[in-house]
Amino acid sequence: MLTRDDWGHLIPHQGSMCLLDAIVEFTAETIRARSDSHRRTDNPLRSDGILRAVHLCEYGAQSMAVHGALLARAAGHAAAPGFLVSLRGVTLAVSRIDDLSGPLEVFGERLLGSESSWQYAFRIEHAGIEIASGRAAVMLVEGPGMGNRE
Numbered sequence: 054m055l056t057r058d059d060w061g062h063l064i065p066h067q068g069s070m071c072l073l074d075a076i077v078e079f080t081a082e083t084i085r086a087r088s089d090s091h092r093r094t095d096n097p098l099r100s101d102g103i104l105r106a107v108h109l110c111e112y113g114a115q116s117m118a119v120h121g122a123l124l125a126r127a128a129g130h131a132a133a134p135g136f137l138v139s140l141r142g143v144t145l146a147v148s149r150i151d152d153l154s155g156p157l158e159v160f161g162e163r164l165l166g167s168e169s170s171w172q173y174a175f176r177i178e179h180a181g182i183e184i185a186s187g188r189a190a191v192m193l194v195e196g197p198g199m200g201n202r203e
Contacts, residue, residue, distance in 0.1 A: 055076040057075065063119070063125075063131070063132065064119055065134065066115055069093070069096065070097050071090075072090045072111060073119060073159065077158075082163050084116050084117075084119065084161045086112075086160075087156045087158060088156060103149050104150050104151035106146075106147045106185060107143075109177045109185035112175075112177055112185075113161060113185070113189055114137050114175075117161055117175070117189060120161055121135075134194045135192055135194060136191065136192050136194070137189060137191055141189075141190075142186075142187050142188050145184070145185050153184075155180055157184075159175065160176045160178070162175075170192050171190070172191075173191075174188050
């Protein structure tokens with residue numbers, strides 16, 4: 054397991070905006086993260102005291118950023134900065150998440166990667182039950198990407 058101290062400096066999400074707490078495991082194609090930030094009162098995505106389920110997309114996107122950064126570090130370089138440009142096929146099984154006890158499990162799977170973009174599928178579970186899933190695309194600004202899957 055990797056704590057935020059191991060990878061937090063590799064991504065642009067800092068302070069309370071870094072929603073993931075630990076990386077449970079990762080491979081060249083997948084990542085599994087854990088988070089309790091949905092219960093924090095200082096979560097910057099809260100509005101009117103509520104953290105809505107749609108924000109689970111950001112948890113999925115941050116798992117992509119961490120995965121890309123860890124793979125880039127393993128290859129001896131830094132991950133290129135990117136912008137989330139698309140969410141597709143998003144399903145949400147709950148309306149809010151701040152009232153969920155226990156950690157969230159965030160799963161990401163790299164579907165495609167190139168020097169200009171990444172595409173991932175993500176899934177978030179709470180207590181072993183899927184509460185969100187979807188696909189996300191990131192356009193990279195510059196630098197080396199993560200080569201296409203064969």
